[in-house]
Amino acid sequence: MLTLGIDTATKVCTIALIDKEKILAAYEINMGMTHSEGLVPQMDQLFQRTGIAKKDLELIAVSRGPGSFTGLRIGLATAEAMAYGLQIPMIAVSTLEVLAYNLPVDNILLAPVLDAQKGNYYVALYEWHKGELQEVAPVTIMPGKELYGFLEQYNKETVLLGECDKLIIPENENISLAPLWNRLPRGSAVALLGEKLHKAGGDMDYFGTEPFYIRKSEAEELWDKKQQKK
Numbered sequence: 055m056l057t058l059g060i061d062t063a064t065k066v067c068t069i070a071l072i073d074k075e076k077i078l079a080a081y082e083i084n085m086g087m088t089h090s091e092g093l094v095p096q097m098d099q100l101f102q103r104t105g106i107a108k109k110d111l112e113l114i115a116v117s118r119g120p121g122s123f124t125g126l127r128i129g130l131a132t133a134e135a136m137a138y139g140l141q142i143p144m145i146a147v148s149t150l151e152v153l154a155y156n157l158p159v160d161n162i163l164l165a166p167v168l169d170a171q172k173g174n175y176y177v178a179l180y181e182w183h184k185g186e187l188q189e190v191a192p193v194t195i196m197p198g199k200e201l202y203g204f205l206e207q208y209n210k211e212t213v214l215l216g217e218c219d220k221l222i223i224p225e226n227e228n229i230s231l232a233p234l235w236n237r238l239p240r241g242s243a244v245a246l247l248g249e250k251l252h253k254a255g256g257d258m259d260y261f262g263t264e265p266f267y268i269r270k271s272e273a274e275e276l277w278d279k280k281q282q283k284k
Contacts, residue, residue: 055252056106057113058097058136062089062129063149064168064217069096071104071239072249079104084238089128096211100163113141115248117239118125118146119266120176120193120203121168127266134263143181145248145256146263153215154180154187156236163190169220170195176268177201192284195268205229216251 059070062122069090070080101108119126130146137144140146153166159181168176175198179190196204202224205212214221215232223231231237 055112055249056110057115057245057249057252058111059085059241059248060093060113060129060133061149061152061239061241061244062118062125063117064117064125064238065122066238066242067092067096068239068241069093069100070245071100071106072242072245075249076245078106080240080242082240091126091130108136109140110137111140113142113152113248113252114140114144116144117147117149117152117244117246118263119149120170120195120268121149121265123265123267127268130265132262143252145252147244147247147251148178148193148266149163149190149239150176150178150193150216151180151187151240152243153237154178154245155241155247155253156215157213157232158182158185158187160184161211163208163210165212165214167214167216167218167221169217170202170268173198173222175201175203175217181193187248190212193266193268202229205224 056073061068066082066084068082071078079100081093083101105136112131115136133144150166154164157164163181165177170176174195176195178193180191181188194266198221213232215237218231
């Protein structure tokens with residue numbers, strides 16, 4: 055199945071084309087460009103270089119969060135418009151689950167984290183077992199200072215992925231950081247996970263998919279405070 059994977063949940067803008075789990079092409083930009091100016095040109099170059107026509111796509115997979123409020127909306131809006139225009143299925147996948155696809159190693163606790171601002175982090179826990187990714191703990195949000203206590207209770211070899219540059223690593227032989235080049239989302243992982251969920255019947259409706267934010271945006275929080283004062 056020819057699948058386009060899109061991830062704009064973090065500062066990285068990443069897309070990929072896969073066919074039957076084979077990565078045909080992947081494009082990642084981590085240079086501080088806004089996704090609004092980078093995503094469509096990246097896709098145009100991807101199709102141009104591969105010689106694959108957009109009309110040949112069979113599925114579009116997109117990361118739905120948690121992550122950057124603006125970035126997620128850009129990725130979802132682009133995926134929805136393309137899927138609708140091409141009349142093909144679209145599926146949205148968890149950004150944290152996408153990160154766990156970076157390290158398909160059995161019996162290691164994977165802790166993908168994303169910056170939720172103000173010292174907080176989105177976190178979920180996963181483990182691989184015989185080629186299948188299993189959720190150990192669902193997505194939650196917690197202060198960074200509480201993260202290691204949360205991980206230590208599992209007493210298991212744990213690898214942190216994602217936006218963990220600001221985290222202070224304590225001396226703990228069970229907790230380590232994934233290599234820098236392997237921490238952030240990849241469009242190929244979005245496409246691979248999307249194909250799997252599509253086969254299980256997880257497609258989304260056009261123009262009806264909401265980003266998975268967990269918390270309100272800063273603008274929404276300010277609005278709520280203003281309303282409470284009235």
